[in-house]
Amino acid sequence: MQATAHEGPTPVELKHAYRLMNHGPTVLVSAAHGGHRNLMAAAWAMPLDFTPPKVAVVIDKSTFTRGLVEGSGVFALNLPCAAQADLAFTVGNTHGGPEGVGDKFRRHGIAHFEGQTPGLPLVAGCVGWLECRLLPEPHIQQAYDLFLGEVVAAWADARVFDGGRWHFEGHPGLRTLHHVAGGHFLLPSDSVQAQLPDRAHP
């Protein structure tokens, strides 16, 4: 069977990277350092700037991922899709590392690949990926668990993100996840095109 040209990660122009997260999807934060790697769910993530693109994400002190981000200075935001809801909920409900379930990728059989950043695991089957360089801000990391990053590479599944825009029509399983609570995720389906007031008749 031949894969379509559009399947899997396709490069996204950095000027469009913010568009991947502009509509507020839940992300999976992945990182690796010192022979460990991990993956956690984060509904609290957002774009922070257009160009160079930056992001903000909340990474709690209790997470194993946090040490990997601080140690390596890089992390990825992976955008899981509807077909991965169980995966997203599962990695959000288990603690990784030596004191937890160990390597979540292995434990949960999560396929992954490498993008531009050596050793940084990206989750296969997601619909968007942002590889980020940590922008160290020790005060807000400590006081608010708030981590900032500059996006150095971005990818998307071109079946649903093309020309700098999401278009999920015809691909219900590839819609982004928007966590409400307890593994209940909203999915974008409809859309609306807003109109500006008629400038010809102010």
Added chain:
Amino acid sequence: MQATAHEGPTPVELKHAYRLMNHGPTVLVSAAHGGHRNLMAAAWAMPLDFTPPKVAVVIDKSTFTRGLVEGSGVFALNLPCAAQADLAFTVGNTHGGPEGVGDKFRRHGIAHFEGQTPGLPLVAGCVGWLECRLLPEPHIQQAYDLFLGEVVAAWADARVFDGGRWHFEGHPGLRTLHHVAGGHFLLPSDSVQAQLPDRAHP
């Protein structure tokens, strides 16, 4: 005509305030100071903590709203709904204040009301409101246009938010807006309940 008991703003327990924004909706930031008031759209906003609830939002230096937030030390995040898409797009595409269109509330005929914070305008017809006290962090405000706030009061339209959860069924016009680009908003419609792996058979 008698309004239903559930229409309009109903108090949300502070422990549930983060749930209003957990799924990543676009917000309208409102503020008032020194006889001025303003309103801007922000897709870059997210929860920052559970309790006391905190939020983060990006407010560009070019906005008139920013000075009002810095001057008053308070701001509100209003969650517009599908029926307000034109309003959200319009306030996101006009510059307020003396050098812009003036008072956007008056200019665009936007009804508003007061919550718990004296003088802070909340946008009528929205489906959620978070009144916030600015947590001054001059460095990240200057370097990243990133503003943090502690939520001091929260409200929601109980027709679609109740028991700490969104449930938009039967109210398509009250769904939250999730901005893609250029006034094109995604709307949550479907949902999925994720399952954890069967712990009885690991």
